[in-house]
Amino acid sequence: MGPLAGIKIVEMGGIGPGPMCALLLADMGAEIIRIDRLQETGLGVHTDPKFNLLMRGRRSIAVDSKSEAGREVILKLIEQADALIEGFRPGVMERLGLGPDVVFERNERIAYGRMTGWGQDGPLARAAGHDLNYIALSGALHAIGRKDGPPTPPLNLVGDFGGGALYLAMGLLAAILEAKTSGKGQVVDASMVEGAANLMTTFFGLKAAGRWTDERGTNILDSGAHFYDVYETADGKYVSIGSIEGKFYKLLLEKTCLDKEELPDQMDVSQWPLLKEKLAKVIKQKTRDQWCDIMEGSDVCFAPVLSITEVADHPHNKARGSFVEVDGVLQPGPAPKFSRTPSEIQRPPCAPGQHTDEALADWGFEVAEIASLKDKSVIR
Numbered sequence: 001m002g003p004l005a006g007i008k009i010v011e012m013g014g015i016g017p018g019p020m021c022a023l024l025l026a027d028m029g030a031e032i033i034r035i036d037r038l039q040e041t042g043l044g045v046h047t048d049p050k051f052n053l054l055m056r057g058r059r060s061i062a063v064d065s066k067s068e069a070g071r072e073v074i075l076k077l078i079e080q081a082d083a084l085i086e087g088f089r090p091g092v093m094e095r096l097g098l099g100p101d102v103v104f105e106r107n108e109r110i111a112y113g114r115m116t117g118w119g120q121d122g123p124l125a126r127a128a129g130h131d132l133n134y135i136a137l138s139g140a141l142h143a144i145g146r147k148d149g150p151p152t153p154p155l156n157l158v159g160d161f162g163g164g165a166l167y168l169a170m171g172l173l174a175a176i177l178e179a180k181t182s183g184k185g186q187v188v189d190a191s192m193v194e195g196a197a198n199l200m201t202t203f204f205g206l207k208a209a210g211r212w213t214d215e216r217g218t219n220i221l222d223s224g225a226h227f228y229d230v231y232e233t234a235d236g237k238y239v240s241i242g243s244i245e246g247k248f249y250k251l252l253l254e255k256t257c258l259d260k261e262e263l264p265d266q267m268d269v270s271q272w273p274l275l276k277e278k279l280a281k282v283i284k285q286k287t288r289d290q291w292c293d294i295m296e297g298s299d300v301c302f303a304p305v306l307s308i309t310e311v312a313d314h315p316h317n318k319a320r321g322s323f324v325e326v327d328g329v330l331q332p333g334p335a336p337k338f339s340r341t342p343s344e345i346q347r348p349p350c351a352p353g354q355h356t357d358e359a360l361a362d363w364g365f366e367v368a369e370i371a372s373l374k375d376k377s378v379i380r
Contacts, residue, residue, distance in 0.1 A: 002029020017164030018087030026057030027334035055349035062353030111175035119191035131159035147217025163195025226276035
């Protein structure tokens, strides 16, 4: 059932980090009802619900949240929940009559999770934005990229999912735990700017110590160092090298047949471009598979750079069950793993309003009440 079995969560329908947070909690066993808009019939970029993987693991009901009756349906669900997830701009939930003050009157123990880019207050709080904008303000985007090139968008992993979904999940779980002691709920204000900035903590320390510069592609972890980068192989594929520690670097030189005595010191930053050129020429002489035969499983700190198409076939990923197939769709499995209460994908992705009748019934609504709400077009 997962470590969160018995935890009940209401998710207000949204995109990006909110759904990712709900996915993580659902995989760990939480029972989640997602509330979609009554008029919600599309699936965004997807034409089939099974491909909308962020929607996996929970049920969806469609509710007219702008009507008094619809708002009462949502509040009745909230009364039974341990947590709420909402990802609207500041003020939207208040206008719907579902702000924290109203919710806490109905359920004083609930963890009220708010997911935004800029945070609930501040000059930018009500402005539109996306992952790229939020990590730009955090300092993370500026730090990612190669020398003499522009910042490189790291997909939407750093803002939406790393700084957003994961921080909201952690905050909600902390608030749920605290409520068991205090009996009081609280608002969890998760800002993607602040989450992404928090992920940068190490680099702020390095910068203060004079060991990190604002010039991209010149530092130890941003492709500046020859021993921490990706290299093209003879077949046009890539391998990753991360031989930071001296003993691992020594092994790298042995595996690539580079003579340590003829090379500058590993940590001589002025020689990194030259050393990178030498290592690149050596790596280019063999295919990716050949380098795997030579280095994989050793302490070089090596891995082939795999595509989404390739990852499920790698022996390590197979052995760990890191990727699973649901309804013919390959996808990452639940993480992390638990020894006694394993996580699992509870159900395939939901379509808007797909489970309205059954979910409401399971959460205590009478059959006649559900029928009446449908007749009045409050739910679909």
